[in-house]
Amino acid sequence: MQTIVFAGAGSMAEAIIQGWVKEEVVVPPAIHVMNKSNEEKLAKLANSYGVQVVSDRRAILTKADCVILAMKPKDVMAGMNDLAPYLREDTAVLSVVAGTSIETIQSVLGNRPVVRVMPNTSATIGMSASGMAFSEEVSDELKATFKTMLEAIGLVIEVKEEELHAITALSGSGPAYLYYLVEAFEQAGMKYGLEQGTIRSLAVQTIAGAAEMLKQSNEEPTELRRKVTSPGGTTAAGIQALENHHFKQAIEACIDEATKRSIELAAE
Numbered sequence: 001m002q003t004i005v006f007a008g009a010g011s012m013a014e015a016i017i018q019g020w021v022k023e024e025v026v027v028p029p030a031i032h033v034m035n036k037s038n039e040e041k042l043a044k045l046a047n048s049y050g051v052q053v054v055s056d057r058r059a060i061l062t063k064a065d066c067v068i069l070a071m072k073p074k075d076v077m078a079g080m081n082d083l084a085p086y087l088r089e090d091t092a093v094l095s096v097v098a099g100t101s102i103e104t105i106q107s108v109l110g111n112r113p114v115v116r117v118m119p120n121t122s123a124t125i126g127m128s129a130s131g132m133a134f135s136e137e138v139s140d141e142l143k144a145t146f147k148t149m150l151e152a153i154g155l156v157i158e159v160k161e162e163e164l165h166a167i168t169a170l171s172g173s174g175p176a177y178l179y180y181l182v183e184a185f186e187q188a189g190m191k192y193g194l195e196q197g198t199i200r201s202l203a204v205q206t207i208a209g210a211a212e213m214l215k216q217s218n219e220e221p222t223e224l225r226r227k228v229t230s231p232g233g234t235t236a237a238g239i240q241a242l243e244n245h246h247f248k249q250a251i252e253a254c255i256d257e258a259t260k261r262s263i264e265l266a267a268e
Helices: 011-023 039-049 057-061 073-086 102-109 121-125 140-151 161-172 174-190 196-216 221-228 234-244 247-267
Strands: 004-007 031-034 066-069 092-095 114-118 128-134 154-158
Touching: 004 011, 011 031, 011 039, 011 121, 031 039, 031 057, 057 073, 066 073, 073 102, 092 102, 092 140, 102 114, 114 140, 114 161, 121 128, 128 140, 128 161, 140 154, 161 174, 161 247, 174 196, 196 221, 234 247
Parallel strands: 004 031, 004 066, 066 092, 092 114, 128 154
Antiparallel strands: 114 128
16 A cells, blocks of 8 residues: 555554554555644654655545544544545545444445454554454455554454444453553552552563463463462462452443443444
8 A cells, every 4th residue: 555544643543653664564655644633743643653744635635545544433424524525436444433333434435445443552562452344345455455454563353343342342442451450550569568660560570471371371261360379378369359349240341331332432
């Protein structure tokens, strides 16, 4: 793809741009960025990654091979209406907007190839976990192109579009839940006199190590947990406290509410 245009320049757009530039998947001159009002953010992206700031949207959009919808959900309809008059019939659309369906995108932008993907901000370091769904207009060749581009910023799994609501809740929002967990670790550890930096280092390595164990071993999480949990030991006491505070139910409620919100956004 020779010309890729980001419509929106928020944190997800920057994460993808940074990942692509770092992994040399897309050369910076091919990436063009535009948004509604934040000129300072556009300048930052240009200075940081060597991408191009759109000055004449007609000139760029009429040449675009792909437009990436990366605006806030509340702005997506207005944003698409602004784009619609300039796009060629064969311009593909990649959307990272939560809750906005392929049907809705095509109702405004026409029956063109549309890809919906729900990455997360770990795309910045090539470690995103993304679900991806395609419209029927996406050819096998174009699917392969998008998969290659998105695999450069992490794991990509093709799913049915209706499954993206739950994926948004699980992996799209997932990093925030883990950061919140580390916040809780730090708060608890400092109560016992540990320095925040010490807790941070231990928590990060513990999470990374556990993740790698899950990745490398063929064992179920339940079995790995059992191996750490000696009867009557410290881990057993901690697990019991989590059960007493309904930890699993809290996580389920978290995923339920995030999924529900994604569905609500689709209906707005």
